[in-house]
Structures are given as structure tokens and as C-alpha cells.
Amino acid sequence: MGAARRSTIESLSNPLIKRMRLLREKRHRRAEGMFLAEGLRIATEAREAGILPLWLFLGVEGAAHPLAQALIDATLASGGEVIDTTPAVLSKLSGKDNPQAIVAIYAEPKTALADIDRSGAPIWLVAERMRDPGNLGTMLRTGDAVGAGGLILLDESTDPYAVEAVRASMGAIFTQKLVQARWEEFRPWLRGGPGQLVATWLGDDTQDYQAVRYAAPTFILVGNESQGMPTDYAAAADVRVKMPMMGKADSLNAAVAAAVMAYEVLNQRRNG
Amino acid sequence: MGAARRSTIESLSNPLIKRMRLLREKRHRRAEGMFLAEGLRIATEAREAGILPLWLFLGVEGAAHPLAQALIDATLASGGEVIDTTPAVLSKLSGKDNPQAIVAIYAEPKTALADIDRSGAPIWLVAERMRDPGNLGTMLRTGDAVGAGGLILLDESTDPYAVEAVRASMGAIFTQKLVQARWEEFRPWLRGGPGQLVATWLGDDTQDYQAVRYAAPTFILVGNESQGMPTDYAAAADVRVKMPMMGKADSLNAAVAAAVMAYEVLNQRRNG
Numbered sequence: 163m164g165a166a167r168r169s170t171i172e173s174l175s176n177p178l179i180k181r182m183r184l185l186r187e188k189r190h191r192r193a194e195g196m197f198l199a200e201g202l203r204i205a206t207e208a209r210e211a212g213i214l215p216l217w218l219f220l221g222v223e224g225a226a227h228p229l230a231q232a233l234i235d236a237t238l239a240s241g242g243e244v245i246d247t248t249p250a251v252l253s254k255l256s257g258k259d260n261p262q263a264i265v266a267i268y269a270e271p272k273t274a275l276a277d278i279d280r281s282g283a284p285i286w287l288v289a290e291r292m293r294d295p296g297n298l299g300t301m302l303r304t305g306d307a308v309g310a311g312g313l314i315l316l317d318e319s320t321d322p323y324a325v326e327a328v329r330a331s332m333g334a335i336f337t338q339k340l341v342q343a344r345w346e347e348f349r350p351w352l353r354g355g356p357g358q359l360v361a362t363w364l365g366d367d368t369q370d371y372q373a374v375r376y377a378a379p380t381f382i383l384v385g386n387e388s389q390g391m392p393t394d395y396a397a398a399a400d401v402r403v404k405m406p407m408m409g410k411a412d413s414l415n416a417a418v419a420a421a422v423m424a425y426e427v428l429n430q431r432r433n434g
Numbered sequence: 435m436g437a438a439r440r441s442t443i444e445s446l447s448n449p450l451i452k453r454m455r456l457l458r459e460k461r462h463r464r465a466e467g468m469f470l471a472e473g474l475r476i477a478t479e480a481r482e483a484g485i486l487p488l489w490l491f492l493g494v495e496g497a498a499h500p501l502a503q504a505l506i507d508a509t510l511a512s513g514g515e516v517i518d519t520t521p522a523v524l525s526k527l528s529g530k531d532n533p534q535a536i537v538a539i540y541a542e543p544k545t546a547l548a549d550i551d552r553s554g555a556p557i558w559l560v561a562e563r564m565r566d567p568g569n570l571g572t573m574l575r576t577g578d579a580v581g582a583g584g585l586i587l588l589d590e591s592t593d594p595y596a597v598e599a600v601r602a603s604m605g606a607i608f609t610q611k612l613v614q615a616r617w618e619e620f621r622p623w624l625r626g627g628p629g630q631l632v633a634t635w636l637g638d639d640t641q642d643y644q645a646v647r648y649a650a651p652t653f654i655l656v657g658n659e660s661q662g663m664p665t666d667y668a669a670a671a672d673v674r675v676k677m678p679m680m681g682k683a684d685s686l687n688a689a690v691a692a693a694v695m696a697y698e699v700l701n702q703r704r705n706g
Contacts (some may be wrong), residue, residue, distance in 0.1 A: 207682060270653070288554050296568055319466060330687070337682050341588045406700065408581030410479060415572045418693040422684070427692045428678065429644060432614030 207333030224263030283311025299330025312339025479605030555583025571602025584611025
């Protein structure tokens with residue numbers, strides 16, 4: 163905190179730039195407890211959710227945008243640093259030839275299962291060993307759309323704070339709760355309170371996903387993209403459901419399956 | 435056609451290998467009229483759909499797999515070449531450190547709007563200026579799942595034969611019709627026969643997507659990932675629909691929106 167801090171960095175070899183660009187790598191994100199988001203739109207979504215960057219890097223174009231001033235003011239007011247910089251530096255930070263006009267660095271929130279108010283939302287998405295950061299970000303975005311409380315990542319998942327996941331979330335990384343837990347923690351936590359666990363399951367003993375009446379809070383569980391979920395996870399669910407598959411394939415993309423399920427749950431609620 | 439041809443290539447500098455690896459680039463796919471697919475699973479889906487590769491590259495592991503023999507036999511019977519090769523060559527072809535055990539090269543089908551039997555399927559997906567190959571492949575996969583006839587790509591789209599799109603389609607690239615057309619061609623073709631054009635639209639003048647009774651064949655139109663579709667495309671649709679959005683975001687991922695819509699259409703039909 164302290165005095166408002168705004169400065170200019172133009173050198174590609176500036177130590178802060180060198181340090182921040184490493185946030186594109188998972189191990190550096192873990193070590194720093196920070197992640198990187200690109201674009202005024204996502205940073206504005208974050209601001210509206212009350213989340214401000216530790217560092218805000220702006221090109222001339224970014225600084226001139228009508229939405230930028232509110233972001234600059236709020237960043238400074240919260241004790242963050244605002245750094246005016248060049249397209250070359252933004253390119254180095256983002257790793258892209260045509261970088262967005264702003265790059266913002268945020269602290270990674272640490273949310274545990276115990277921090278979740280499960281009854282505060284009618285839907286929670288749960289993904290097991292999610293591999294693809296685009297799928298992960300898309301699930302966050304879908305969660306926001308259906309009024310879910312957040313996404314619970316079970317076991318070894320791809321990093322939700324990877325640039326691709328943050329981008330695909332379209333800002334939902336800031337509005338959805340994000341918890342990483344092992345199945346051995348999740349299961350007793352789930353059974354320690356209200357909640358229906360619904361597994362999208364490709365095996366036997368399933369019901370059509372529209373034949374089930376869902377109870378809130380509904381926890382929608384989708385399995386790993388290529389292997390699905392372990393049998394005992396599905397067996398531990400309150401209900402196993404399947405979407406109709408009319409063609410040759412036996413499964414949907416994981417983010418698509420989560421979305422089709424989540425809209426069914428939402429539709430049942432809004433249709434009475 | 436002609437005599438069965440099976441040979442071995444172990445050299446990374448073999449001219450055929452050099453030529454085939456260029457198929458990872460769009461301009462070479464266009465010039466050759468061919469594309470590359472990885473993995474026994476996708477190649478087997480293709481075979482079951484009656485589509486066989488021009489060249490089939492197999493590592494020792496690939497050749498030994500129980501499903502490989504049928505693929506080898508069918509490839510040779512159809513006049514294709516089967517080439518036993520090394521992991522290093524497969525890696526060079528696929529551009530991946532851990533390549534799949536087979537890489538197959540297919541002729542790009544050329545399907546025009548005039549080739550489509552629109553009444554042969556109850557649903558057709560239509561995407562306008564799709565940018566992301568993963569989204570495109572996911573839409574093909576969803577199309578297969580809902581019993582759609584295929585995917586119509588309007589205007590300038592990402593290449594559906596890119597490796598990422600083929601991979602995300604999980605084989606549906608071989609079972610769904612794929613047409614590329616301009617809006618100026620699509621619109622008169624559409625109106626030259628039966629078909630309801632449904633636009634997923636973020637603007638005004640929309641209905642809730644569950645409030646509409648869909649007529650077959652239903653053409654589900656989704657717009658560009660970041661800009662949505664042009665106003666006049668939406669205006670030309672028979673109906674403009676919106677999914678409920680309960681959170682901060684105003685839109686869904688394009689492939690997710692297509693899937694949620696397509697399952698609604700399918701559900702209306704199967705529920706009578």
C-alpha cells in the first residue's frame with residue numbers, strides 16, 4: 163500500500179519485466195502466487211468483481227481507452243503499480259506478436275473446499291483431471307452463465323491460471339470460485355452437507371439426463387477428456403446420467419458435456 | 435490403385451516424409467488437397483465411415499495394435515500406401531514429441547451446398563467466421579452426437595482440416611458433411627428449400643431458446659467468437675434466440691452455444 167505509484171518501463175531487460183514474463187510458466191506462477199491476464203475487457207470484469215491487479219502494464223493505446231482510467235485509478239487506490247510501457251514489452255510479457263493493449267498481474271486466490279458456501283449457488287461444476295486449459299476456462303465461463311458458484315478441480319488438473327485458461331474463461335476466473343482438491347477430500351466434504359452429485363457417465367447404469375429431477379445444490383461431475391472418470395467416482399455419485407448420442411461418437415467434449423448438463427439443471431429450475 | 439503397396443521408411447529426410455509434414459500448414463493442405471490425422475482411433479472411425487487414407491504411417495506399436503490390421507488391409511485394398519516407420523518419423527510428421535502410433539493422410543473432400551441433402555438430417559450447424567480450430571472440431575463432434583448432418587462454415591473460417599480441428603472432432607470430420615460457403619451463396623441456397631434458420635443472437639429482438647418450437651431441418655447459426663455475427667445475418671434468420679445468462683458474462687463459448695442449442699432442438703424432437 164502507500165503512495166500511488168505510476169512509472170514507465172521501456173527496457174525489455176528490466177528485471178520486473180523479466181520476472182513477470184516467467185508467469186507464463188506454471189512453476190513460476192506457483193512460486194510467485196501470481197498469474198497474468200491480458201486485455202482490458204478481462205481486467206475490467208475483474209475490477210467490477212472487486213479484484214485489482216498487483217501490476218498493471220499499459221501500452222499507449224491501452225492507457226487511452228475510455229475504460230482504462232477507472233482501472234488505473236482503482237489499481238493505484240488498492241496499492242497496485244501502474245506501468246506505462248511499449249508494445250515490445252507487452253509482447254514480451256504476453257508472448258504474442260500482437261499483444262493486447264494491457265497485461266495485468268493478479269494474486270492467485272487460494273480457495274479451499276471449507277471456504278465454499280455450497281448453498282450460495284444452485285450449481286457447482288466439478289471436473290476430474292481436466293487436461294485442456296481451453297476446456298477449463300470454457301467451463302468457468304459456462305459456470306458464470308448458468309449461475310454456478312464455481313468450479314472444483316479434482317486430482318491432477320491442468321493449471322487453471324495458465325494464460326489459455328484465463329483467456330478462455332473470459333473473466334469468469336474472477337467471478338467463479340475455483341477450488342483444487344483431491345477426491346479423498348472432496349467426497350467427505352460433499353457428504354458433510356447438502357448436495358446432489360451427478361456424474362456424466364459413459365458406462366452402464368445411467369439415466370437419461372432429462373429423466374432426472376435435480377436437487378440444489380447440484381454438483382455436476384465430468385471426467386478426464388480421454389479416459390472419463392474412475393468407476394468408483396461414478397459409483398459414489400447420487401446419479402449417473404448420459405446425454406443422448408445419436409451418431410458414431412460415444413462422448414462429448416468435456417466442456418460441452420458440462421454445459422449441456424448445466425443448462426438442463428438451470429432449465430428445470432426456471433421452468434418450475 | 436493397382437498392386438498392394440507396403441514399404442518401410444526410416445529416414446527423416448525421405449522426400450515423402452518431407453512433403454507430408456508440410457500438411458501441418460494450411461497452404462500446403464490447399465495445394466495438395468490433403469490433410470493429416472493422428473491416431474488409430476480416428477483412423478478407425480474414418481474406416482468405419484468408408485474413408486481410407488492415401489498414406490498410412492505406422493510405428494511398430496501402431497502396426498501391432500489389434501485394430502491396425504483391418505486398417506492396413508482396407509488401406510491397401512483401396513489403393514493406398516502403408517508405410518512402416520519409426521517414432522522419430524511419426525514425430526516429424528505430427529510435430530509432437532510423443533506422437534500417436536499412426537499418422538494417416540486423407541484426401542480433403544470437397545462438398546458444396548448443392549451436394550447436401552438437407553432433409554436427410556434434422557439439424558445442421560452453421561458457423562460464421564469461426565476462428566478457433568478447437569471450437570470448430572468440437573462443433574463437428576457435437577454435430578455427430580446430436581444427429582446433425584454437418585457443419586456449414588460461412589465466410590472466412592479457420593481451416594477445418596488443421597490438425598487441431600481434426601483432433602478435436604474426434605473422428606466427426608469423417609462423418610459430418612463439411613461445407614465452406616459465403617453468406618451470399620448460403621442465403622439463397624437456404625431459401626431454395628425447407629429449413630428454419632435459427633440465430634443465436636446477443637442483440638435485441640430475441641426469444642428465449644426454449645420458447646421456440648423448432649422445425650426440421652433446423653439450421654443453427656452461431657457467430658464469430660469475439661464479434662458475434664453481422665446484424666443482417668441475424669435479421670435474415672427466421673428466429674433469433676438467446677440462452678439465459680445468469681452471471682456477468684454476456685455470451686457463451688461458440689461451440690458451447692451451438693451444443694446447448696442443438697440439444698434443445700434434439701430434446702424437443704425426442705420428447706415429442
